[in-house]
Every structure is written in C-alpha cells, then in structure tokens.
Amino acid sequence: MSKSGKTVLIVDDEAPIREMIAVALEMAGYECLEAANAQDAHSHVVDHKPDMILLDWMLPGTSGVEFARRLKREELTAELPIIMLTAKGEEDNKVQGLEAGADDYITKPFSPRELVARLKAVLRRTTPQGIEEPIEVGGLVLDPVCHRVTSFDVPVDIGPTEYRLLQFFMTHQERAYSRAQLLDQVWGGNVYVEERTVDVHIRRLRKALGQAHEHLIQTVRGTGYRFSTKAS
Amino acid sequence: MSKSGKTVLIVDDEAPIREMIAVALEMAGYECLEAANAQDAHSHVVDHKPDMILLDWMLPGTSGVEFARRLKREELTAELPIIMLTAKGEEDNKVQGLEAGADDYITKPFSPRELVARLKAVLRRTTPQGIEEPIEVGGLVLDPVCHRVTSFDVPVDIGPTEYRLLQFFMTHQERAYSRAQLLDQVWGGNVYVEERTVDVHIRRLRKALGQAHEHLIQTVRGTGYRFSTKAS
DNA sequence: CCGACCTGTCACATGGTTGTAACATTGCGT
DNA sequence: ACGCAATGTTACAACCATGTGACAGGTCGG
Structure with missing residues (x-):
C-alpha cells in the first residue's frame, strides 16, 4: 500500500505462464508475486497482502475454486478481488467460478491487453475506498x-x-x-x-x-x- | 416502482431479437426505439436522444464497434451509455468492445432478467447523480x-x-x-x-x-x- | 452425513399515503 | 348583506410500501 503500484499475486502451476503474465503486468506498472500452488499462494497472501489475485482454475492439490472459496470465507481475505483463469473449453465452469467468489473470469489463451484491461476494471470496481480507520x-x-x-x-x-x-x-x-x-x-x-x-x-x-x-x-x-x- | 421513463435504443439487424428485447424492457418501464443498422440508429440518436443504446456487435454495413467509436468521438453523444451485445464465441472481442467505449457487454443468449439488471446498473453508474445542490x-x-x-x-x-x-x-x-x-x-x-x-x-x-x-x-x-x- | 449458519424469497401483517367526497369557509360581484 | 363560486378543511376507504416471520436451499465445519 506504500506505492501507487498495486500488488498482484499470480497463482498458476506452469512457470512460463506465470512469467508471461508477470512481465505483462509489470509493464503495466504492477508489482507481482508468484505461486505455483494453493499453499504457497496462501503464504503470500498472509505475508504480502496483495491487492488482487490471478488464480488458475487447475492447481495441483487444492484446486483454484476451492482456494477461492477459502479466501472468501475468511474475513481478512474476503474482500480480496480474484480473477479466475481457465483453459478454453472449460467455460461451463464459469458460473461455478463466479459463485466461488471470483470477481471476473478469463479464458486462456488471452492477450496481455485483455488481462490488464479486466484487471483494471476489477480493481476499479472493488476498491471504492481503503478505509483503514475505524x-x-x-x-x-x-x-x-x-x-x-x-x-x-x-x-x-x-x-x-x-x-x-x-x-x-x-x-x-x-x-x-x-x-x-x-x-x-x-x-x-x-x-x-x-x-x-x-x-x-x-x-x-x-x-x-x-x-x-x-x-x-x-x-x-x-x-x-x-x-x-x-x-x- | 420505477417510472424511470428512460428511452433505450435497440440496434440489431434481427427483428425478432429486437422485438424480444423491446418487450422485456417495456415491461420494465422503459421506452424503446429500434434500428436495424447504424444509419437508422444514428438518425434515432439525433432525433430522439435516447438515454442509452443496446448495440449488437455484428451489423450490416458499419459494425457495432465502429458505430460505438463514432458515437464516443462526437461530443454530443460521447456520454451516451452503450451496452454491447455479442453472440457466444465472440468473447475475445470483449476488450475491443470495452475499449471502443462500451459501458458493459452482454453475451447472447441472455435472460431478460439479466439484461434489465445490467441496464439498470449502467444507467445508475453513468447518470450524473450527485451534483444536486440543496x-x-x-x-x-x-x-x-x-x-x-x-x-x-x-x-x-x-x-x-x-x-x-x-x-x-x-x-x-x-x-x-x-x-x-x-x-x-x-x-x-x-x-x-x-x-x-x-x-x-x-x-x-x-x-x-x-x-x-x-x-x-x-x-x-x-x-x-x-x-x-x-x-x- | 449431520448441524449451524447465511442467504434470498415468499406470504402475510401493518401502517403510511393517496385520492375523493362532503362540508366549512372565504372572496368577490351585485 | 346576499349568493355564488372558489378554496380550505376534514374524514375516510382503498391502496401501496414497508415490516416481519418463516422457509428452502446452499455452504461450511465437524
């Protein structure tokens, strides 16, 4: 919260994809964190309090949906915006993803352009205020x-x-x-x-x-x- | 409840679809105008000054995106809210649509319920509301x-x-x-x-x-x- | 699997609001 | 002062918006 740049946590088990996303986001002025599974992701959430999460649908171990639900359930992280990533053909899961608490939903493959656009949109929608004061x-x-x-x-x-x-x-x-x-x-x-x-x-x-x-x-x-x- | 009396211009080349939308909107208390192409739509905009436009992506002649861009470019119509309609499978164009100036984006097929809900949301969001002085x-x-x-x-x-x-x-x-x-x-x-x-x-x-x-x-x-x- | 919780929706109760009519009062011309 | 029309005032029944309790489905934790 110190700088203007928001921090985004990228959760995907494929390193190249994470890397690609990270590059795109950094060019757009965001800070990036990366995690390959739900456990690491959770640590990052606790430690670094990112401003939003890009969450792959498929994850080894705890699935993306499951993880999203867990985040939404806990009060501290309930307001954390989540964008779900999914491979093409899994579009039927869209509803499920949104119901799990995701704020948006992107189908792979996607252009960096699209990613940034949707990310901005979600951040705009979900950060009306940052009231830290009681x-x-x-x-x-x-x-x-x-x-x-x-x-x-x-x-x-x-x-x-x-x-x-x-x-x-x-x-x-x-x-x-x-x-x-x-x-x-x-x-x-x-x-x-x-x-x-x-x-x-x-x-x-x-x-x-x-x-x-x-x-x-x-x-x-x-x-x-x-x-x-x-x-x- | 809402006697909003807002006027909505429906632009789609398929008459049955226009009709369906019109019925749904009229039941919700909106006035409807219809146009099958960009030319007619433009006339309607000039003549009747609708409060918002439902714009199909695919149009004969000037495409929906093109038309949206044109509206956004002209000063008189720049503030006119636009909701883009698109057939399933064209989702990749979403960003392009939003960048063309659309305020929201609905994928066909959609329920009348959803349409009205999003329409309301957009109108609420874009209607200058707070400047009223005591x-x-x-x-x-x-x-x-x-x-x-x-x-x-x-x-x-x-x-x-x-x-x-x-x-x-x-x-x-x-x-x-x-x-x-x-x-x-x-x-x-x-x-x-x-x-x-x-x-x-x-x-x-x-x-x-x-x-x-x-x-x-x-x-x-x-x-x-x-x-x-x-x-x- | 069960039980506790949360949510959205319904049916019904309740009380405020509305339009109308009936009557009272006022204003104005003669 | 009188009569007539316009307006003030009150009462009331129908209607409508909201309050309220109950319920079904869903989620989550045990």
Whole structure:
C-alpha cells in the first residue's frame, strides 16, 4: 500500500505462464508475486497482502475454486478481488467460478491487453475506498481492520452481508439510497436479486444493532434508506 | 416502482431479437426505439436522444464497434451509455468492445432478467447523480441528495407527493401554476386525478411546513398556486 | 452425513399515503 | 348583506410500501 503500484499475486502451476503474465503486468506498472500452488499462494497472501489475485482454475492439490472459496470465507481475505483463469473449453465452469467468489473470469489463451484491461476494471470496481480507520458513531464502532462491529464495546453479531451494508452506510451517511443503489454498491453490480431482499437485510441489521441504534437506519418512504445520526 | 421513463435504443439487424428485447424492457418501464443498422440508429440518436443504446456487435454495413467509436468521438453523444451485445464465441472481442467505449457487454443468449439488471446498473453508474445542490429559502432547506426537508434544522415530515410538490415549487418560484400544470409536472402527465386533489396536497404541505412558512405557498384565486418569498 | 449458519424469497401483517367526497369557509360581484 | 363560486378543511376507504416471520436451499465445519 506504500506505492501507487498495486500488488498482484499470480497463482498458476506452469512457470512460463506465470512469467508471461508477470512481465505483462509489470509493464503495466504492477508489482507481482508468484505461486505455483494453493499453499504457497496462501503464504503470500498472509505475508504480502496483495491487492488482487490471478488464480488458475487447475492447481495441483487444492484446486483454484476451492482456494477461492477459502479466501472468501475468511474475513481478512474476503474482500480480496480474484480473477479466475481457465483453459478454453472449460467455460461451463464459469458460473461455478463466479459463485466461488471470483470477481471476473478469463479464458486462456488471452492477450496481455485483455488481462490488464479486466484487471483494471476489477480493481476499479472493488476498491471504492481503503478505509483503514475505524468508524464510530454513537457507541457504534465498525473496525474494518478487525472486521468487527461493536455497540458500546459489546460485539455485534452480524453476517457478512449485513457487515458490508453497515460499512457502506457508515461511509455514506446522511444521504438516501434506493434499494437498487444499495444492491449495486453492497451486493455488487452483476448480481440479480429482488429489491425486497434489501429490506430483509436492513431488518436483520436493525435487529442486530438493537434498539439503541435502531434509529440510525431510517426508512425513506418511496425511495429507500438512509443512515443518519440526526433524528428523523 | 420505477417510472424511470428512460428511452433505450435497440440496434440489431434481427427483428425478432429486437422485438424480444423491446418487450422485456417495456415491461420494465422503459421506452424503446429500434434500428436495424447504424444509419437508422444514428438518425434515432439525433432525433430522439435516447438515454442509452443496446448495440449488437455484428451489423450490416458499419459494425457495432465502429458505430460505438463514432458515437464516443462526437461530443454530443460521447456520454451516451452503450451496452454491447455479442453472440457466444465472440468473447475475445470483449476488450475491443470495452475499449471502443462500451459501458458493459452482454453475451447472447441472455435472460431478460439479466439484461434489465445490467441496464439498470449502467444507467445508475453513468447518470450524473450527485451534483444536486440543496435548495434554501428562509430557514427552509430541501436537500435532494439526502431526500430530506428541514425547517430551521428541524426535519419536516411529508409524504413523497408533498416532497415532489415542494421540490417543484422551490425550483419554480415566483410564478403561478394552475392545478392542471401542477398535476402535469408533479404527478406526471398521464395520470387521471381530480384537480381538487392538488388543493388537498397543498393543504398538507402548508400544514407540514408550519406557520413559519405558510405564506410561502400562496393561493392565486381563479388560477392556482404560487411559491414566493415575497409577501403577497 | 449431520448441524449451524447465511442467504434470498415468499406470504402475510401493518401502517403510511393517496385520492375523493362532503362540508366549512372565504372572496368577490351585485 | 346576499349568493355564488372558489378554496380550505376534514374524514375516510382503498391502496401501496414497508415490516416481519418463516422457509428452502446452499455452504461450511465437524
């Protein structure tokens, strides 16, 4: 995070391919890490905290999909953008890959050009903010580093989606957002879920925050929701 | 929900496909225009100024990419969002499409659901949304971003219709409007409601604003209403 | 394989909003 | 002052947006 250049971890068991990718990315101004299997990759993730991962579908031992799932499951790495690489003909796995948490999907062979373009796109999409500071309002504290929420020092137990929702709200206070906007911002642009789903998660979040903070998330009838410290 | 009233131009050389898309979009509340080639499309763009374009990759004559580039080059149309449509197997062209200025890219076949979802996402992303300034008069503040009205920092509780009514008035001060004009502007042209309904909403709005601002909305007997800061 | 968890969706409950009508009041011309 | 028309005011039933609880499928860890 020190320099402007983002760090990309390349995970593929074939060294020449890694090399080719690395060269392309370095020419585009990225730092590169390389790993041949999931174990090494995991070490790199822990040690160097890359900004994104290029992950081959086929890996010796733990497969790419499996590894992606694992990363998405752990809180510290859940937000790490992943682009899946796959050989031609395996396109049917696309859905599976995306469902495993991949943010994009590239079919080999691909041009360096394409790679860089998609990588940029994903980074742009997934790095709206780099909030390292805890956010506090009332007795409510959201700590992005610890990935935890506390209300008056009491831990609040919420699911990943509610966490992201709350984080979005705490970084976008006072303004009203439509359900569609929230789906876009919190769920991610490419999913399709019912707008009413937002209501349910709002409900869960309100419930989890308890009555002490219930008023923080306000309903804007006919429009959507708003996070505000001011009374309605 | 969304009476967005946005207009979408569908450009594809196959009429059945155009038709299918048009039906899907119309069910979602969009207006549709259709064109079979780049020439017709361009006329439509000039004549009807659509809010976005669905552009098939393959077109007789000028190709989709070419057309997209042309649109992006001209100043008047440079901001027009474009979604590219492409048949399966042409995925390699994706980068080229995006570089030509397309805002998104959908592979045929696609579900109407997906189409509408992506379309919404693109429109949301490309619609300049945040530049709306709060309007202030006296101690009365209407903030479109927060979707909130305050009178001397005290929140004013009004329904959606009163909100829209007030917003219209605050952006059209000093002039008298007939009930018919207000129905047109605030309710939307094609609804049928009694003109007296306006009176009721005016009343509700006056009441909500309180005595401090009651004089702002003036009755113009025999004509309609007027929003004015000057005393009558 | 099971059980705990999370998620998205539904059906239903609830409460706010809306349009309309009925009645009260005001303004204006005579 | 009177009558008429325009507007103010209130009440209300239908409607609609949201709140709420339950459920099925899926994932993950044991």
